[in-house]
Amino acid sequence: QEYTLIKLKVIQDPLPEKLKQFNHKPIYLVAATLRPETMYGQTNCWVHPDIKYALFETVDSEYFISTRRAARNMSFQNFTHDWGKVNFLAEISGQEIMGIKLKAPLSSLECVYSLPMMTIKEDKGTGIVTSVPSDSPDDFAALTDLKKKKPFREKYNISDDMVLPFDPIPIMNIEGLGTLAAPKVCEDLKIQSQNETAKLIEAKEKVYLKGFYEGVLIVGPYAGKKVQEVKKTIQSEMIEKNEAKIYQEPEKQVVSRSG
Numbered sequence: 042q043e044y045t046l047i048k049l050k051v052i053q054d055p056l057p058e059k060l061k062q063f064n065h066k067p068i069y070l071v072a073a074t075l076r077p078e079t080m081y082g083q084t085n086c087w088v089h090p091d092i093k094y095a096l097f098e099t100v101d102s103e104y105f106i107s108t109r110r111a112a113r114n115m116s117f118q119n120f121t122h123d124w125g126k127v128n129f130l131a132e133i134s135g136q137e138i139m140g141i142k143l144k145a146p147l148s149s150l151e152c153v154y155s156l157p158m159m160t161i162k163e164d165k166g167t168g169i170v171t172s173v174p175s176d177s178p179d180d181f182a183a184l185t186d187l188k189k190k191k192p193f194r195e196k197y198n199i200s201d202d203m204v205l206p207f208d209p210i211p212i213m214n215i216e217g218l219g220t221l222a223a224p225k226v227c228e229d230l231k232i233q234s235q236n237e238t239a240k241l242i243e244a245k246e247k248v249y250l251k252g253f254y255e256g257v258l259i260v261g262p263y264a265g266k267k268v269q270e271v272k273k274t275i276q277s278e279m280i281e282k283n284e285a286k287i288y289q290e291p292e293k294q295v296v297s298r299s300g
């Protein structure tokens with residue numbers, strides 16, 4: 042499986058407590074996506090409060106934060122100085138990097154925040170997910186949960202200003218679904234929360250294929266173009282600007298049972 046790794050730069054000043062000692066090199070939360078052409082619509086980043094992440098140094102003298110498993114995969118793809126080796130510098134819980142101010146590449150927003158998502162899978166991608174609520178039903182449902190439920194925000198120390206001003210940004214038009222496909226499909230299916238797994242799978246199926254084959258961008262330099270035609274170009278441009286990388290993942294990574 043080939044993902045695009047999106048580098049969300051930590052721009053909070055001063056740095057959160059846990060990251061203070063890593064202030065002499067740029068720090069990134071890295072998110073794996075299959076949809077680089079949707080990065081114009083990023084409104085936040087998702088981390089799971091209970092997942093253990095790791096900070097490590099890359100061969101480009103930057104700090105990346107992801108799960109250890111993802112870091113190990115990266116070490117076999119020339120992300121680290123020594124092939125197959127990761128220089129782990131800190132273990133960080135999701136909660137310790139919650140509510141951090143970030144710069145997301147291509148997003149029209151000046152800054153976005155890391156927020157809690159309870160459905161993140163630890164064994165997929167980097168365990169960090171970038172959020173495009175206009176086109177991803179999971180992201181729209183999770184953002185709506187946070188907006189509706191003040192106790193949920195409070196539980197994870199998220200202030201109102203990190204959530205309430207952020208609405209889905211229309212970035213592409215999909216015939217039949219309009220410019221805010223995910224909110225529309227979530228509404229049609231009456232999805233009430235991020236935990237409605239079955240409905241969200243259905244919602245995703247509805248927007249995925251249509252978005253890929255019929256989506257037409259309405260923002261950025263490729264406005265008017267079909268996403269299918271410009272996906273690769275947008276990915277390459279981000280890579281050239283050092284805002285993204287290609288990241289591969291074995292289809293299945295079986296966790297040893299017997300040790």
Ligand code: ZZB
Binds near residue numbers: 073076170173
């Ligand atoms: C931005 C984006 C925009 C995404 C969109 C989707 C959509 P798939 O198809 O099931 O393989 N993702 C990545 N890692 C994780 C994780 N560890 N746990 C939960 N979700 C994760 O899913 C790939 C997508 O799942 C990735 O692409 C990422 O969200 C999320 F408009 O990034 B995506 C209709 C989907 N639209």
